[in-house]
Amino acid sequence: MTLFTQESGFVRIDVEGERLDAAVAPTLKAELEKNLPPRPEKVLVDISGVRFLDSTGLGVLVSLLKMMDSGGMLAIAGAQPVVQRLFKLTGMDRVFRLFDTDVEAMAALAGDASAAN
Template sequence: MSLTSTVTGDAQIITVNADRIDAAMAIQFKEDMRSETDGGPERVILDLSGVSFIDSSGLGAIVASMKQLGGARRLDLAGLTPVVEKVFRLTRMDTVFNLFPSLDDALTEDAG
């Protein structure tokens, strides 16, 4: 799985460079997220704008990534496509994560 990471101000932006996060990729996603987010700012924004499909394993991998950040850090999600956003809403994960329509929205939002 390909992730790219940049730090902007007080946030780390991690972009998923894949069109799906599913059972075949979930373990690798968790490992890559762990290595990318080891240390760094307390706010991590996961840019999902390139992801067009996610299944329960992918959802679980994102939740696991949030948990491994620890209590002081948080994971926000940005750029969810309609299909991916629907999965988050149906599973009520939209109550766990801050969801932003785009990366720009996430960056301009002062959710601190």
């Protein structure tokens, strides 16, 4: 299950569950397509509970990026060390903006340059 909330100026997506893999990725992608407003400009994805991410899960995050406004910002918060390693190994740490906490991600979405990684 994924929680979608509208914060001040951005959409927040809290990914619940310890795995974001081939078993759950299709459901998450369908939830994104159903619940996201058209072409959102700013999105925060909190994956702090995710302990395992595979290429299919990464693919869903890439799909989310493609659903966004062309000048939009996607901030990913709370990636665990093992998940961060996958982002680095695949080079996706250069595609996505990763933040240790949701507070840092929210500051970046609000335009606070000191919060950016």
